[in-house]
Amino acid sequence: MDAIRVIEGAVSVLDRADVDTDQIIPKQFLKRVERTGFGEFLFYDWAKEPGWSLEAAPILAAGRNFGCGSSREHAPWALEDYGFKAIVAPSFADIFFSNCTKIGLLPVVLSEDEVRGVMAAGRARIDLESQTVTYWNAKDSTSLPNPSRDAKDSASLPNPSRGACGESTATFEIDQEIKRRLLNGLDDIGVTLQSADAIAAYERDRERAGPVTVGR
């Protein structure tokens, strides 16, 4: 797994809630025994709908509970193979979140309003070390904001600190152990095998009896 520090670039938007892994990569593509080549089948059925557009970009911004349903790691594989390096959403399904961290596809949880901000910005910079997402609203710098809309925005965007030219920075939480592994591109199994003695001691002293699956 490659180390992750900063992911910066265009943001693709998928503004739907509860996007399940059956949509991300439908079942007919799970028959492959390889880990690569799933990107071309990403959102295979939705991609046929009129008006569908999902540019390959470093960052995907999506609705809440992204990646719910099946545990298929083929979903993160497909997203990564398509070109995404990070996904920003208000929440993720547990197994999907974990699967992403295992392959170095960075899942970032921000508030609904912050995700809206990233979606509107169209461009963002995610810094894993400082746990921040910076995004710029292109519209702010090129056109006068609609006063009423601006008032609504500022009311609904209490958290991000807003800098010059519509720059906003949001912070995100991440498990520090996951962060350490991602920052250093560590192999999970290699890390765990450093505890091989502890595992052997557990098996010697505390392992519960049975069941025995072999020979049945």
Add this chain to the structure above:
Amino acid sequence: MPKSLFDKIWEAHEVADSLLYIDLHLVHEVTSPQAFESLRLAGRTVRRPDRTLATADHNVPTDGSKVAAQIADQLSRVQVETLERNCAEFGVPVHSIGSARQGIVHVIGPEMGVTQPGMTIVCGDSHTSTHGAFGAIAFGIGTSEVEHVLATQTLQQRKPKSMLIRYEGALGYGVTAKDLILGTIGRIGVDGGVGHVIEYSGPPIEGLSMEGRMTVCNMTIEGGGRAGMIAPDDTTFEWVEGREAAPDPLPVDEWRKLRSEEGAVFDKEVVIDASALSPQVTWGTTPSMVTDVTSSVPDPASEGDERALEYMALEPGTPVQDIRLDRVFIGSCTNSRIGDLREAAEVVRGRRVAASVGAMVVPGSQQVAAQAEREGLDRVFREAGFDWRSAGCSMCLGMNPDTLAPGERCASTSNRNFEGRQGRGGRTHLVSPKMAAAAAVEGHFVDIRDWSS
């Protein structure tokens, strides 16, 4: 501090901080090939083949094929053959196509007795939560974690939060475990349990059979829960006793300690009145889009609802019982056990499937099929016009040839009504086995309670 069932099992399996020992690792053909391949490339072995068990279920045709070579779909055949080859190479016991013990991974674990109270159980499949019905911590993992467990017999896991769903009252006539969990997901939402291990408790849970408890725990993931669990009791012990991998005698005194202590604290608690529940039918494209069989298709409350109604081709206000069906599927890791088939068979006995409906029953395992055939249930289904198939995941997800055609509408005892889940363009309504059986007969949904006699 008083401990919960979850706390007790978790603590008994902590090798080190956030490193959890896994007692049982179940493996199937879809999520394992890349894990075995990575092991091979890294020169690693399977640490504990004796705590690992594999079967072929997602891909297998349900036409009675006896060996992988008979699978017509080339990719499916390769995947099943790859599983068999990997298991042989790494010494993992496997019950592949043709074995008398083959079946859906979440059906064969319990039926062989390898699923036991107090265990930690994982599998590269989200419905691993099923095994929590025995008072175990059981959850789905991805392929990287499958590889990790194969290599180390452990998982790196932060302890999830805990949630208690306590049911009061009693389930009414015709209202089943499936309705209980569908109604619960309707209440908490598809992400209501995210980050939490859910313990289900209360008299309605205690009154459920093991099959019913497995149905409830199975669908925990549809409410976003990391795992679902139920404290083991006499119902559990009686069910486990005598199974081929069960301990003899059962350590019942130890297992009785597997309960949440009085005053145990949960991060979240929900109380649900089970007596208020009716038979449930989903109308949309997530399991939380669900309503009573006596109700109507609701008005959309969000963009997602609108999209779901459009996909399902349903008009708000349509009575659920006016929804006509093309297909009926009785099967899946949610509802394919012998108890489920008995319930469905009772409904169809002496009746005929509506001429407009294609109906199929897919037993969860070869052992379930054999038991059903001993009881003559296969004849009951066949005489009613059902197609009686052999064991596998089948049309729950349609990785094998059992799929819906675009636009077809299906009453299904499975667990997901996602867009295209049972076949591209297919429309799925999740229901209990009884409700599916009655719908097959009438060609539309009916309130099973009206069939009391």
